Amino acid sequence: MVCNSCLKSVIVQTGQIGTILTRKRVHLQSTVRTLYAGGAGLTFLWNREFRTSAKMMVDSGAAASQGPVVHKFPEKDDAGYVSGGWKSEDGRLSCGYSSFRGKRATMEDCYDIKTSKINGQTVCLFGIFDGHGGSRAAEYLKQHLFEKLMKHPQFMTDTKLAISETYQQTDADFLDSERDTYRDDGSTASTAVLVGNHLYVANVGDSRTIISKAGKAIPLSEDHKPNRSDERKRIESAGGVVMWAGTWRVGGVLAMSRAFGNRMLKQFVVAEPEIQVILNSIC
Structure with missing residues (x-):
């Protein structure tokens, strides 16, 4: 998602199928290896071939302790521009990110990438959280959204329902955690969750999700x-x-x-996601 506070990109590369989560116009060249986003902001690109035996992933901030092994590249911090990445041991997956704060005084946006094995099946979760009014909502989502989702009792059997309920429960939990403050932070969320050969793309806010197939961009979400x-x-x-x-x-x-948060407008600004399901058969 692209906003005025930072530019952050996460790129996971294996094949010619990808999912891009962004908030401004993205220009795709002949392949999805090159990503351009106008202005300062936050962008997430996820790209891999759809195979039921997916060998993934990475965890935010560290090599994954569960699931397939990945190699973590050293993180570099050059005058506020931060970049890093990972690569799977079998070479089928790579993930990179870069970020810098834009014109705002502080960074308000976060991302999260996680993997786990549940009932012997690898699941992979990617998300970008574009904060507004402060960073607390985005930080809360980074810390809790995917953890809560993977613990949902129907995560593996009815993933779409689990995502919808977890989004809304996490919103309620965040508001409860902020009840004694005078802040009114909010955040969008764009997430892509891979379970087997099903990719679940969920969106709350004005983030945009695009699937890229051989360089052709196909929208999977509509701005709220x-x-x-x-x-x-x-x-x-x-x-x-x-x-x-x-x-x-x-x-x-x-x-x-x-949006998540925004307590003063909560009656009207809900955190119920719109969810698209992409199957291996159409990719």
């Missing part, structure tokens, strides 16, 4: 903007108002209609 007809109807039915204030905003304040 207040002026989207169904979103506007939902907000107004709940007693809210959509106003123009430089752009369309909920209550004249927030330029997205779904």
Whole structure:
């Protein structure tokens, strides 16, 4: 997702199929090896061949302790520009990231990459969390969202339901953890969860998810903007108002209609994700 606070990219490369999570226009060249995002912001690119015997992954901040072995490349920090990456032992998967803070005073965005084996099957989770009003919501999602999801009792049997319920429960838990503060941080979330040959792409907010196939970009999500007809109807039915204030905003304040956090607008700004399921057969 691209915003004004930082530029962060995570790239996982194996084949000609990829999933890109971003918030601004992304220009794809003939292959998905090169990613351009205009301006400062945050971008996530996930790319691999869809195979049921996927050999993955990485964990945020360290080589994965569960699942296939990966080699971690040394992280470099050059005057605030941070980059690093991993590569699987069999060479079929590589993952890299880079980030720098943009014009804002502090970094408000986070990402998370995790892998685990559940019932003998490798599962892989990728996410980007674009904070606004502060970094606390994005940091909370990095720390808790995937951990809660993997512990959901129906994660392996009904992954789509598990993602939807976990998103909304994590939102409630974050708001509860912030009940004694005067802050009102919020965050979008774009996640891609691979279970077997099923890829579940979930979005809350104005992040964008695109699947790249042989260099062709195919959208998998639609921005949650207040002026989207169904979103506007939902907000107004709940007693809210959509106003123009430089752009369309909920209550004249927030330029997205779904988000984690944002306690003061929670009645109208929900954390229910829209989820797309991509199967091996169509990729």
